[in-house]
Amino acid sequence: MTDIATYNFAYLDEQTKRMIRRAILKGIAIPDYQVPFASREMPMPYGWGTGGVQVTASIIGPDDVLKVIDQGADDTTNAVSIRAFFKKVANVAVTTDTASATIIQTRHRIPEHPLKTGQVLVYQVPIPEPLRFLEPRETETRKMHALEEYGLMHVKLYEDIAKHGRIATTYAYPVKVEGRYVMDPSPTPKFDNPKMHRSPALQLFGAGREKRIYAVPPFTEVVSLDFEDHPFEVQTFDQPCALCAAENVYLDEVILDDHGGHMFVCSDTDHCEKRRNAPTSPLWGGRAEGAGGGLDQSTPHSTPTPALRADPPHKEEGKEKQ
Amino acid sequence: MYVAVKGGEAAIANAHSLLADRRRGDRSVPALRLDQIVEQLALGVDRVMSEGSLYDRELAALAIVQARGDMIEAIFLVRAYRTTLPRFGYSKPIDTANMLVERRVSATYKDLPGGQLLGPTFDYTHRLLDPELAAGADVAEPLLRETEAQAMPRVSAILAREGLIEPDGDMPQDHVPGDITREPLEFPMARDIRLQALSRGDEGFLLALGYSTQRGYARNHPFVGEIRIGEVELELDVPELPFAVPLGTVRVTECQMVNQFKGSAKAPPQFTRGYGLVFGQSERKAMAMALCDRALRAKELGEDVVAAAQDEEFVISHSDNVQATGFVEHLKLPHYVDFQAELDLVRRMRAEHDARENPPKGDEKREAAE
Numbered sequence: 250m251t252d253i254a255t256y257n258f259a260y261l262d263e264q265t266k267r268m269i270r271r272a273i274l275k276g277i278a279i280p281d282y283q284v285p286f287a288s289r290e291m292p293m294p295y296g297w298g299t300g301g302v303q304v305t306a307s308i309i310g311p312d313d314v315l316k317v318i319d320q321g322a323d324d325t326t327n328a329v330s331i332r333a334f335f336k337k338v339a340n341v342a343v344t345t346d347t348a349s350a351t352i353i354q355t356r357h358r359i360p361e362h363p364l365k366t367g368q369v370l371v372y373q374v375p376i377p378e379p380l381r382f383l384e385p386r387e388t389e390t391r392k393m394h395a396l397e398e399y400g401l402m403h404v405k406l407y408e409d410i411a412k413h414g415r416i417a418t419t420y421a422y423p424v425k426v427e428g429r430y431v432m433d434p435s436p437t438p439k440f441d442n443p444k445m446h447r448s449p450a451l452q453l454f455g456a457g458r459e460k461r462i463y464a465v466p467p468f469t470e471v472v473s474l475d476f477e478d479h480p481f482e483v484q485t486f487d488q489p490c491a492l493c494a495a496e497n498v499y500l501d502e503v504i505l506d507d508h509g510g511h512m513f514v515c516s517d518t519d520h521c522e523k524r525r526n527a528p529t530s531p532l533w534g535g536r537a538e539g540a541g542g543g544l545d546q547s548t549p550h551s552t553p554t555p556a557l558r559a560d561p562p563h564k565e566e567g568k569e570k571q
Numbered sequence: 572m573y574v575a576v577k578g579g580e581a582a583i584a585n586a587h588s589l590l591a592d593r594r595r596g597d598r599s600v601p602a603l604r605l606d607q608i609v610e611q612l613a614l615g616v617d618r619v620m621s622e623g624s625l626y627d628r629e630l631a632a633l634a635i636v637q638a639r640g641d642m643i644e645a646i647f648l649v650r651a652y653r654t655t656l657p658r659f660g661y662s663k664p665i666d667t668a669n670m671l672v673e674r675r676v677s678a679t680y681k682d683l684p685g686g687q688l689l690g691p692t693f694d695y696t697h698r699l700l701d702p703e704l705a706a707g708a709d710v711a712e713p714l715l716r717e718t719e720a721q722a723m724p725r726v727s728a729i730l731a732r733e734g735l736i737e738p739d740g741d742m743p744q745d746h747v748p749g750d751i752t753r754e755p756l757e758f759p760m761a762r763d764i765r766l767q768a769l770s771r772g773d774e775g776f777l778l779a780l781g782y783s784t785q786r787g788y789a790r791n792h793p794f795v796g797e798i799r800i801g802e803v804e805l806e807l808d809v810p811e812l813p814f815a816v817p818l819g820t821v822r823v824t825e826c827q828m829v830n831q832f833k834g835s836a837k838a839p840p841q842f843t844r845g846y847g848l849v850f851g852q853s854e855r856k857a858m859a860m861a862l863c864d865r866a867l868r869a870k871e872l873g874e875d876v877v878a879a880a881q882d883e884e885f886v887i888s889h890s891d892n893v894q895a896t897g898f899v900e901h902l903k904l905p906h907y908v909d910f911q912a913e914l915d916l917v918r919r920m921r922a923e924h925d926a927r928e929n930p931p932k933g934d935e936k937r938e939a940a941e
Contacts, residue, residue: 262655285755290650295894296901320905327904329579357908375898386884388758413920419912438912458894460755484915501907502914516908 259306259339265289269307269462273453276464281426283377283394288460298331299457301354301373308369308453309335309352314342316350321358321499321516328356345519357420359441361498361520364450366467372435374456377463379423379433399431402474410479419484424471431474432463440483440499445471490515493524594639608632617822617851618642622892623649624752624771626821626850643773647893654752661748663806663815667825667848668725670801674852677726678795679829685723690800691852726797727827727844736829736842758884762868765887769863770849772890774856780880781862789866789878792831793845800824800852824853828861835873843872 257263265287272286291299309315315335319328323345331354332343344350347362354371364370380390383401393399402423409417416422422439426432434442435454445452445465452465465471475481489496491512498520500513515521595602609616609628612635619631623646631649638644674690677683689695730736740762742748749764756768769777784791802822806815826847834840845865847857866880879885889895 256655260655262657285757287753287755289654290647290893292651294647294900295897297897297904299897320908324579325905326579326583330583333580357906375901387888388884414923417916419916420909436909438908440912458898484912499908500911502911
């Protein structure tokens, strides 16, 4: 029988890590430039976060504390699996606590708790190219980025307004980074876009299958595309989390029965648990202040009791503009 | 508490143990040994080595068992192992003219130097299920020829002597061969890179694309100049030594497709080539690869690009089955935060639609008129 070699610290060999770090550094130097890198096969499938895992594996050290979330939650199966992977191959400390993590790998969400200097948020990215759905060819889209030719994106958003009366993009909502490149913030709900703006944390994006890394350095301008008469808006929920009563956080709809009963609970499980354990803490008075550039804090409401409802959950949008 | 996903960790552990159980199956049936797979499912092993890009029969067999016979899963296992291996260097190009040939057929010549050699092929078997095989009947020893004394020149070399076929592709003097496992793909790509990608590309995908060229989507009038299967020697240049060091042999399948070409502004009328090369014995893959290679040379030869098989970015971006299966199957991962965002939008748009369709009372006249 062939002896299967043991694996290096954090799985990847050191040469590969060096190559990925170079790509990351280039990405940081040119915010949101999509740096091609020689993505490796990872022991989890493409689409499961191989880009994020490679970025994390390249930057993680023995002293790091890792948090992994998927859909905002620490306990979804893929988050559990990736956390277990790093625990196994890097033997690092893992946590669910946003504040004490040094590296947070995420799929589809940005934690509610504001990030701070020194933290790194690693996004798993399926399709890094914001223009991909408008132009399928990489050769074309690279040219468009080089020429800063983003008219097509504005036309798309305009057509949304013409057809639907609003911009009908709810996640993977395009942003402009530092006034230059248009970026896909990975498929996070647009609710999270303002948290990227001037965030003190380093934000790294890894797309394994598409072989691209890009970055938003700390305190970088990240502005969601919009029009003067149709300014960017985030989703608002007109009821608080049914478990912790948080407001102005992103909520998941949980179906309770087959008669249309449902409730809304925090997508960010860590945030929700902390609030339930210390409901009076002033820190949790509402939505945590975004990591810079967040929305205006709305006045805290009294805490209504969780209610079953079948009507649309959201208020009219447009009250909270930047 | 509510119904969501608490307990992911225990669920994963339980799923894995159930998988292990199902993989083993009925314990009263003897477990498969790797040597049985290597010996008796050899073509499956070859496919895993070829698309896994790792020439190791035992590991491929292990991957097949571990994947319960799911070939793409097995290929994936091999890839994820291979990618961690250190890179000592690049071997010298193999010389398939000096192959120790087990099978060699040409469709362009009735007879040729070295002869036609059928080898272990399904080609002329009748596809009748064989109950004797199930009963485990003894298999007679095959007849083998004496070691080949006669040289077996490649058909492409025979055609080239008359200038009837284009020369083997040249790369610029200072061209360093690319490595798709160490550099990200960039479009447009040189042919060496493209051939690497095709060689590890999914057999089914390339088969369908090659087939489409035969049915008129970028038809390129192919003839099988030659298919040869056998062992070739691998050599490595070691800086300390003045000669190349033999590392051993690998079994490969090579297909030289000869394609009619009427000439263009760029090239005279002559036959052109499509090339296929894969680990192990896999004619289907090597032939499909050769058809695709030729189709993908459309631009180089000044042909119109009109079909999918000629579109480099389309073909190469989608030929890797490990990538493809990952991205298709990731759709079963949770997407509920994005879905929530879409739910909200659709609900509100429906409400607006309803309001438009069923305006408040007082508008009944207008509705009747419509």
